[in-house]
Amino acid sequence: MKNRCFYLKLAIFSLVVLLGVTGILSIAVSRQSAADPLAMVWKQIIRLTLGAAVMWGASIIKFESWKKLFPCCCAIFFGLLLTLIRFGVTVNGMRGWFRYGGTGFQPSEPGKAFFLAGLVLLLTSPKFSAMAEWKRFLVTGIYTSCWLGVLLLQPDMGTAAIYAVTFIVILALAKIKWRYITALLIAGTAAAVSVILLHPYAIRRIEGFLYPELDPLGKGWHLRQLLLAVSRGSWFGVKSTDAVWSRGYLPFASHDSAFAAITETLGAVGASLIPLGFLAVSGIMFLSGDRLEKYPDRRLFVTGAGFMMVFQSFLHISINLGLFPITGITLLFVSYGGSSIISGALLTGIALSALSSEQK
């Protein structure tokens, strides 16, 4: 049993490191024409090293100790999100960052782990379990609405969608009745449509997705460049020196368009290993989570963490392939940025802690 846990942890850790290395390759290629091509590469290496340390550190803290820390961490990150409204920096129309010197920090990213943790604590605490089901649904709904509210004030639609869908999945995993979840889905869809209608830039993005040919230099520009970059890669990619699209045409080649940039260099065959890698990591978490029936809190966290990671990654990849309207979502461990790496590291590290067999 102990050996099995060790190999599971090793497998997850190795896959995550490989994904990080792929990200470094993508950044190196897309920055070839820059004045200092290696500056971002070195920063990303440092961030990945830090992320690996965070993941390892989080995995060795006992899950029972994490449960004592979760309420405090939840409060801190929710507080940071609230503080953003007043002190945050706006980038690309979204007030989602704190900036100090040349470094930015996006609290909604690492906040994912603690949002999930708070939800798990609420659903599995003995006091809560004694409540009527509708009350449990209501309390967790209010909890999630508070997080979604501060995210939509930024407005960060992509991250809010991840939080919202995770909430629905966790409720289903916690065996809340499907009629409540169905009602939530209907209300949530109506709310999402209302939010989109209130933000003209969101409508422009949907129009650009549905009819890119009508405004190829405006609303349809980003989608067009994504598809051109992916097509250029064909089956086996172009030489890194010929990866012109990720260097010169693709907006946000190191962040929101990271998968399209990688596909230009690695081709469809090479780049397909990325979604396979994410499915492998989350698949290990999903199937391991099913074995933790005796420990509902750990089961919910492990499965929820796996879901958040693979859902965000597949959403990013689908956007880059033109399957979804464009929204600013990074590819965990691969996109440039410390907050995204720390987010994945915390989710994975705490999940590894929950999977550890040394605990009861």
Add this chain to the structure above:
Amino acid sequence: MVLTGRKLFFFFLAWLAVILLRMAWLAGDFSHWRRIETQTIAGRTGKLPALRGTVFDAAGNKLAWSEKYFDLVISGTLYDEELDQLKSLLSKRTLPDTLSADFTIYKLDPDEVIALDGALKKIPALQIKSRVERICINRSDVKAKLGETDPRSGRGISGWEKEFDRQLAGTDGEFRVLLDRNGSWIDSTWEIKTMPVRGHDVVIDLETGTQIKGDFQ
């Protein structure tokens, strides 16, 4: 119906299948038109001028020959720091305190071309342009007979340059390069499609003005 991790795994497995199918669609022949579109948007071809042949006399003296030069053209306004940087890179030359647009610094040394390489990427107003200059021997009697070449096309337009133009003119080559979003060359994508073929040398009898033989030995 209870949601389990196993069911989630199969859901994402189905999503992965959609992703892989889409990737195959974009990579395969169905999307070949997109790859052609990227060449249309970013690809450019250009001429590699052929070096014109040399004119010799019967004794083997050069009468007319071509030399390639590199000039630095300033196509916009330079900021003070940029001008200071330029002056330090071209320290052998005396540059004025202000440089207007279209100011040209002629005949750069190889060392100066190398030194300017980094500055070219950082200062968009600087461009290095090459040109080929036809040089004639400094004898008025021979110059009159030699004639002239067109400065743009390099072809002979009078005198022996025109008479022996077919032998002297080579065949231009072609290069291909990809441009970035700003229209600047991406250096690593520059490649020669067709090599230029240098023109033949011509040996002329100064008295009679006839060709003795081609390609002086």
